[in-house]
Amino acid sequence: MELFLSQILNGLAIGQVYALIALGFSLVFGVANIINFAQGALFMLGAFIAYSAIAWFELPLVAAAAVSVVIVAILGLLLERIALRPLIGAPYIAPFLSTLAISTIIDQSAEIIWSPESQPFPAALSNTTFFIGNAYITLTDLVIFAFGAAATVALTLFISFTWTGRALRATAQDSAAAAQLGIRTEAMRQIAFGLAGALGALSGILVALYFQSVFPQMGIPFGLKGFAAALLGGLASIPGAVVGGLLLGIGETLASAYVGDSYRDAIAFTLLLLMLLVKPNGLLGSKRLDALGGAGAAAGAMPTTSLLASSSSQQTAIRAVYLPAWGFLVVGIAFATVPLVLTSTYVLQALIYGFIFALLAVSTSLVSGSVGILSIGHAAFFGVGAYAVGILARPYGLSADATLLVAIALTALVAVVAAIPLLRLTGHTAALGTLAIGQIGFLVFLNWVSVTRGPMGILNIPHPVLEILGGARFATTAQKYWLVLGFVVIGLVIAERYVSSPIGRVWRAIREDRLAAQASGLPVKRYILLAFAISGALAGLAGGLFAYVQQVVSPESFTVETSILVLTMAVLGGLGNFTGAAVSGFALAILPEFLRGFAEWRMIIYGLLLLAALRVRPQGLLGAR
Amino acid sequence: MADIAPRIVIDAIDVHYGAVQALFGLSLTVGDGEVVSVLGGNASGKSTTIKSVLGLVRPTKGTITLDGLRVDGQRPDAIIGRGVASVPEGRRVFPDMSVYENLLLGAYPRRREAKDLAGDLERVYEAFPRLKERRAQLAGTMSGGEQQMLALARAWLRRPSLVCIDEPSMGLSPRFVDQVYEVLHGWKAQGITILLVEQNARMALELADRAYVLQHGRVAVSGTARELASDPQVRKAYLGAA
Structure with a gap:
């Protein structure tokens, strides 16, 4: 007492x-x-x-x-x-x-x-x-x-x-x-x-x-x-x-x-x-x-729940530029030839991270852009995928098909559960909710020592083996490059198919005016949860691949900095524009490789980029969609 | 009256909202001590006219002068600072503040005149006993008519020489509309210059000396209130005359 x-x-x-x-x-x-x-x-x-x-x-x-x-x-x-x-x-x-x-x-x-x-x-x-x-x-x-x-x-x-x-x-x-x-x-x-x-x-x-x-x-x-x-x-x-x-x-x-x-x-x-x-x-x-847009969606001073709308009546529409779903396939095939020409492990490694972050940026763009729930917590979903692979791969000797499947499914589930408190929120409040989710994720990775091994992280993750390809083992950098590229392209094609489908149209309707979407009889909550499930699945896949590439999973990869970084990628590419997100995710992930000597300036550069983009081109490079 | 030293001169202003043009070369004057009414239907540009005078929107062309000095492009607080008060469209009382605080805020530009303020507040309470009764109540909990009275009293505490009033009868029951105009007639008698935007043409023309009728952002008809009240076109369009 x-x-x-x-x-x-x-x-x-x-x-x-x-x-x-x-x-x-x-x-x-x-x-x-x-x-x-x-x-x-x-x-x-x-x-x-x-x-x-x-x-x-x-x-x-x-x-x-x-x-x-x-x-x-x-x-x-x-x-x-x-x-x-x-x-x-x-x-x-x-x-x-x-x-x-x-x-x-x-x-x-x-x-x-x-x-x-x-x-x-x-x-x-x-x-x-x-x-x-x-x-x-x-x-x-x-x-x-x-x-x-x-x-x-x-x-x-x-x-x-x-x-x-x-x-x-x-x-x-x-x-x-x-x-x-x-x-x-x-x-x-x-x-x-x-x-x-x-x-x-x-x-x-x-x-x-x-x-x-x-x-x-x-x-x-x-x-x-x-x-x-x-x-x-x-x-x-x-x-x-x-x-x-x-x-x-x-x-x-x-x-x-x-x-x-x-x-x-x-x-x-x-x-x-x-x-x-x-x-x-x-x-x-x-x-x-x-x-x-706090509790009651579109009401009060802000007549729309859209992140992209503004009080200024002087808006000019920016045409969004984006690839169709098969376009990702074409670009992927083009990228697949790179290891045939280039053998530098260093360059290939950088490109691999570029692919992973392209996928992660698209996953972030899906909830932040298409549905309009700004996510500052995506590192948590990324981490869940990575830890799923890290925990399952060595002790259970599971193949990559199995671990990645678990990573995808588990992250989708976590994302759906995490979305429940966000269902009634829009705008800034939803963003802070996602930030809390990101922080909780990080703290769990850090403190749930019996499962995640805490700050030490999980070491020695084995090379991935795909049963579906007859037990093919991906050990060299070039092999991992193809593995990652393959999965990322599949992920991007699926994401683009979703966002270009009638489902994507419903998401955008929810973003633009949640009240109107509800009034039109759309099951808003179900669609938001679906978006989180797909976004989570993509982030989980990115995380799983990340674990296989790094061969180490530790909490510092999943801090709020990572979340801010991927959100910056999504915004710079044009919210809801997956081509833009993939391009800027890819570019910003390989950018530090050129800025090696300035490692500590990296986040400052990202911050300045974001600030400049908001001033000059708030719709993103390729236009918000 | 309008010929000697006009208070407000609007000279051929254009106003745009983004790509949409709301006013087309609109001109208007308000003389000292005059009550001028701006009439018109929805989206005719009445409110935009008053907003231009108050500095809430900026004309893209043309000039506005207040007492001989240009005010277009100035901020609202600078314009209010020159002896102008505003009764905004839809009353716009501060809902989570008490009636007393709302009244005080009306006198914000006079905040250093503490002595006079106390006396003026008493006069307001005398004129609006209802407000005195409810002075500790949150303004948002009052009825629309009471809020309109509060908005009027708040503007009066500015002790303005010129008041801009945007649709004071909007959404009020006829009883309250009468009360509002009773107050405005009183202000006119005190010699306060009034620029009044109104949809209720009948009430406005009873009060006004002169009036302008707007249509699609242009002045369609203008003249003395008496002329307009007897103009068959105006009668048909705005007064519902048989």
Whole structure:
């Protein structure tokens, strides 16, 4: 019982921090109607700038924190300026992808500046422990709770009782009406982003104090938890963000105490998915989410659920360029001749990865583009396929026919189950749901040691043997090249056949206007699940082939970075355009081979590419379909 | 009245929504203290006219001047800052804010005049006892007619010299339409200049000094309210006259 109470007190402290991150999401969501994916990056920068101020310039903690809060608030303003302002009138999904790109760039830059390693935070609060009855709480926890609570109260007072606060809320509720009362709505947007930056920095510093360490990858998990907290409480609601943060903090602290610390994050993300499933408007939420295509599909400010539509009436239609299904076969046959001419294992190896990522990008494009549920979690499906092969191939001595079949079927099943919480969501919220799925997948690969062998990974995966070809063994690189190419071409042909069929037309109808699709009597849910099943099958196949090529499967291949990468491929190719996805997947996968010396710049380059594409050609290279 | 120093001069503006053109060389003036009504059917360009004046849409051609200074291409807040108030189409009260806060936001450009504000708020409560009663209630929970009253009161708290009003009678019961126009007649008596867009031509022509009838983005007929009210064509098309 004492433990239980202590955990609750402890959870309140970390929960207060989540509440701050959540408030950052809520403010920006309210005023600018977008989910700022870069909130996590601002949070991470807050922690690191404070860290540098202490470690490099020997500032005291309070001064370092103040410096960090100010700098990150300014970065928040810049974020709005650079990544979002130019996209007003662009497709609805562009701002979200833009913040995603910025966050990738910031995260990777942080790894370059501060090294990817986790570092001890150089300031600590005293570890004095207080007892309330038999339950205890440390001074650190108390200070964190007090600071978080004070910031929340200050923000609430500001929002409720100042002219600027009222104007902020008015802009959040009806931007056009606010403008007609003389409110500078652009300025309100900027203030919201500045405040979100300040809140992000403050929460980053508090988390650094709480866990006594900082690491460049902290942004995404904490950003996602902050979003989970915001969603838990109702995205646009400020008291909701606080309640959500506290509940999440208590929930995950209890989970880590009674289930195991490695499950802390997995439980937080599962909670997020459950919330999406049960009550997507949140505990204290209003109908505001609907405006983003949240719970009720096409309703509110956004008259369509389409990712590609925009509020600008000045849209020009871009003709999509794509191959028919047999075209993939022709291209595949052309590629099949390459090993006859080229013998360099290095080049063939690069091409093999190109094929695998082409398939993975198409799989992502299917759900993200054709159905319109932006997937930032595809690495999880990719991983399921890879692990299925990794686990089955050696100990059971199964042939590649069998393992790949299991990989395909299992991943399809996992994808369908994962899609269930997403069924009622569209737009940004669905995207964050997929992100949670991706994170859960990664955490399972990492922590389910008895099956996946955890961080060690599965080594020595044997060369594939196909029973169907009379036990042919694919041992050399050229042989594996043909094997992969063969399967990828089959996968692409099937995918293209689907998307060009009446089924594909239904998918696009669901994407364009889910309500209208429902009103036309289409069984929307069934079609979405079908899309996830096929997408999962393709990703599972890609993963299985990947395992055979790598001969090693380990969790770091299936991080959120991979998910962002394949989504970037899908967007660059033109969402829903499988030819485009395959081309850009292939190109972006072999690109790093040419950038060997700049390995750490890779994600930055991808981020910049995505950012540039959104500005210049949001429909993708070959046009969205 | 219209000849001396007009407040608003719209000179031959074109407005496009993407590829669609909504206004074709539209010209219109509003004199000081005048009530000018813009009438017309659906998609005739009435709302676009008022939106152009408020800076919510930008003309692709032509100019708009307010008190002799060009305002086309300026942001709405800059235009409102020059003594203009707006009663938007569909009321657009802030649904999750209290009636009191909605009223305060009307006075946002005057936020530094704290003293006068308190007095003006009292005057509003006197004129609209219903709003006083419900001042703590969320605006979104009120009826359409009450919301329209709130939108009017909110605009009045701007203490404007010029008000742009977009379809104040839309979706209201006849009782509330009468109340709305009672308020507008009061404003006219106070000397406030009004640009009124309206589908309810009968009510609008009773209030207005002059009016323009738009058709397909062009001025079809214009003249004094009395002339138009007796114009057989206007009577037939907009007044349902027998």
